[in-house]
Amino acid sequence: MRAHEAGALHGELGNRGPAWLRTPVDVNALVPQLWPRNVARAADGALAVAGLGVRDIAAEFGTPVYVLDEDDLRARCREFRAAFPEADVYYAGKAFLCRAVVRMIAEEGMHLDVCTGGELAVALAAGMPPERIGFHGNNKSVAELARALDAGVGRIILDSFDEIDRLTALARERGVRPGVLIRVTVGVEAHTHEFIATAHEDQKFGFSLAGGAAIAAALRVLDDGVLDLRGLHSHIGSQIFDASGFEVSARRVLGLQAQIRDARGVELPELDLGGGFGIAYTTQDDPAAPHELAKRMRKIVEGECQAERLAVPHLSIEPGRAIAGPAVFTLYEVGTVKDVDGLRTYVSVDGGMSDNIRTALYDASYSATVASRASAAEPMLARVVGKHCESGDIVVKDEFLPADVQPGDLLAVPGTGAYCRSMASNYNHVPRPPVVAVRDGRARLIVRRETEQDLLALDVG
Template identity: 90%
Template structure:
């Protein structure tokens, strides 16, 4: 495998041996599937995004910095809108949300999925039409539900009997009839990390299908008649490449829809198949294009509806990572480089690995530590004629698990002051960022047509101290 040409190294290094470490690579090559669509190496060897060099970005905004290719994000919105022309596409805001991104996805015709009061506040403050907002969450408070009702959000995805009772009482008080969907736990074991698989029975989300809770929830809503039950919702997890999970999920959810029809004489008009569509973090990942996803999902739904003798419901999906993930890269500055032996015996004959320390880390990308996620990297401020070396990009935090990129070939002359770029950081990196070790969170900069604008400013030490009232 050609690692940097391929984007990143993966697997058990010790088992590969010296021959694997000598695999020829091009440390300057970029793999288009891993990077925003408007990123390239400029004639001077440095990366540029939409015509703007990363050295200029670093000089103006500092590092670390999340760099968003705005036209890339917008084009991915349009890809989903085109492929799913007769489907409601809800951008899953939990992947990354700020007011600028809300405006972008609204202008591109997408709906928006939020899952907390803070996300709802961000959406409303940015002018997102409330009727195009869906509200998720397994523990929505009375305050959050009240705000959603008063704002007129388009749908609320109910997640528990407590929430049904809570929402019913609030709707009666206000004399409104909110549209709701039932989140169904379908018992599908998605092929993904256990922390982001969301449809197996033993977890916090939704109403169990196998245990009868999902049917009971539907009957309760229909019989009480206060809430308008629009349909069923299923979400099986994240970073999924295998469509078989969606097929099983659709079959089981539509069987429930048939059960509801038979018991109450009602065919629910909508079905949400969730999101979780995977992206390429490395060349080990092979995501489907939105057009392929659309064909496969429609085929699945059509077949299952025919089997259950149901009219095909109006569909919705919820891509988040698939839209924003590839549109962003994180730019760091190298602080230190040290070389250590690789191999179970510590024998340098097994090869060496460089630890390349950058000025961010697990506070701006927790996914490597939390999910054992894989990323790739490249020296971004210049090209290099040096030989490739096995490297691990690590952060500045006081944790041995503070790893950004587990294994990558970088040029042997990487040195303090170099800029390193890590692609595929648009989803969940800024959203899950923290102030661990009291490190301020990085800014987000959107670049379009050679111009950069700040859309989320960098936190400062003053911001940290302002919250410390002791």
């Protein structure tokens, strides 16, 4: 919501309660931290991105449509690279990946992290230099590992003893020595949703530090000598705002680094602290700027290395959401507006959980605004919902929209660049929306809209 939580009570309390609960809400305002930097209201009150009006976008490409502010995405790549000049900055492709985005991040000097054979295929098809690709995943198949080796992928992040065995056998067959990292589960409980916290012990990723699996894996790789162990990797979760989790993670991983040195006399040259940097979905979120993150993380690593008498390793980080998320908004058309016995107003749009599952899956919060016009109407507390046959088909749980919102209005939801298109589905046989990149007042289609013919083409029965 654009309003703070106290303001959210305004719609329920009316004129009751103290005055600070009844602060007026400007339904036309755009909170800068929620929107791509080239989005603004034009003179007619409608939203425009990089000078192109959303009504023109809807007329040409239809709705729903994901709208990417290309200069915003590129600027975020440059900001991370400038903040971490001594590090390798890997864009986490799982946030959103297509050939056009791969080319954008490559042109901005980024590396790329993939976690499946499909993501690797997109990266290679787009011309990403394979030596700048990292390959994640907790259950990489023999075929996926073989393809990564044959393509010359720069590093593979090992996630299990089975994977060590698979990759070792493949490397021996090919006579190659791929660079690898050991993914370490450090036992840090990130302050985030259970399903996107990835460093606590009871989950599927990585080698347990506390249980001894992590050092056993590192020593096995070093002793065997087939794989080139470059360093350690830790990823504590997603949508994280508190640097304390990175501090604990770095301390524990570098402690393992020291144990490996003491056991084998080898100082591993690299350290990857993962990603998970949070973004603003509502005014409740206060993400740190890349240079602030870099300052904190650099201080943490340097301090721990000094304490362990280690040389500072070459760092890597993996922002995905922090680059793609704020650069995209989803544009919908309102279909129905329904007041339910004065309890709540439901504003139904022509998309829903098939193009943004995060609200249903993670209880995620989003914001929204009427995009096709400005309004002088009073604000009302509404719920934006989709067209799917599910009561949990919610796009925005609570938002102040103008009381005159009506069918035919365009509604924009910011912060949808990460995981929305990537996790989109054909639930209820709804085709997935297109992705349109806008730059210098011009739009280009980078992922086309699915059609009913696409759905039927897979149905061979």
